[in-house]
Amino acid sequence: xxxxxxxxxxxxxxxASMKVSCKASGYTFIDYDLYWVRQAPGQGLEWMGLINPKxxxxxxxxxxxxxxxxxxxxxxxxxxxxxxxxTSDDTAVYYCARDGPTVTxxxxxxxxxxxxxxxxx
Amino acid sequence: xxxxxxxxxxxVAPGQTARITCGGxxxxxxxxxxxxQKPGQAPVLVVYDDSDRPSGIPERFSGSNSxxxxxxxxxxxxAGDEADYYCQVWDSTYDxxxxxxxxxxxxx
Numbered sequence: 001x002x003x004x005x006x007x008x009x010x011x012x013x014x015x016a017s018m019k020v021s022c023k024a025s026g027y028t029f030i031d032y033d034l035y036w037v038r039q040a041p042g043q044g045l046e047w048m049g050l051i052n053p054k055x056x057x058x059x060x061x062x063x064x065x066x067x068x069x070x071x072x073x074x075x076x077x078x079x080x081x082x083x084x085x086x087t088s089d090d091t092a093v094y095y096c097a098r099d100g101p102t103v104t105x106x107x108x109x110x111x112x113x114x115x116x117x118x119x120x121x
Numbered sequence: 122x123x124x125x126x127x128x129x130x131x132x133v134a135p136g137q138t139a140r141i142t143c144g145g146x147x148x149x150x151x152x153x154x155x156x157x158q159k160p161g162q163a164p165v166l167v168v169y170d171d172s173d174r175p176s177g178i179p180e181r182f183s184g185s186n187s188x189x190x191x192x193x194x195x196x197x198x199x200a201g202d203e204a205d206y207y208c209q210v211w212d213s214t215y216d217x218x219x220x221x222x223x224x225x226x227x228x229x
Binding site: 035037044045046047050059061062063095097100102104105106107108109111112113114 | 151152154156163164165166169170173175207209210211215216217218219220221222223
């Protein structure tokens with residue numbers, strides 16, 4: 001069965017960087033785009049970006065450009081999200097999610113369990 | 122950027138029908154996807170491409186999309202349906218993946 005397993009919770013100081021991993025199993029990793037979505041406490045879902053695991057190509061939301069890096073290691077079926085220059089506004093649960101299999105428009109059929117990143121001095 | 126508007130809350134008695142709307146400019150020309158999220162859990166896809174259900178999602182969940190409004194309909198609502206519900210579309214003009222603000226479904 002498809003599973004996305006994320007790394008554990010992190011505590012960071014303002015100005016630091018975070019790096020979250022997302023290990024995929026149960027399907028062919030390079031066949032589906034992976035997305036990153038975050039959710040601040042008590043807030044809604046916010047799309048951050050996507051990576052094509054086959055090519056390594058990425059696309060990120062405008063507000064994160066310059067601060068976000070998405071990478072993958074196909075040898076271990078794992079994608080990574082790195083966010084730099086953290087502020088308290090980056091405190092959130094970060095999710096990875098897989099693109100669905102239909103050919104219409106992207107949606108997220110499987111999600112990781114989420115990684116809580118807390119930014120505090 | 123493209124904006125999706127959802128009511129903050131919807132309340133319904135058990136056994137009744139809940140309708141959660143998602144408004145957007147000409148949203149009927151887009152494919153709309155719906156997720157529910159229970160407290161402390163990751164979102165779960167409940168409807169994709171306006172009206173299709175992933176395997177494992179009950180037939181009680183259905184969707185429609187026309188004009189400027191998409192609707193998620195939950196028939197014979199159960200206590201376990203209580204959750205936050207989010208609509209989502211893909212819009213290629215700005216930041217592609219757009220979520221609605223979410224609707225909290227309360228089962229009375």
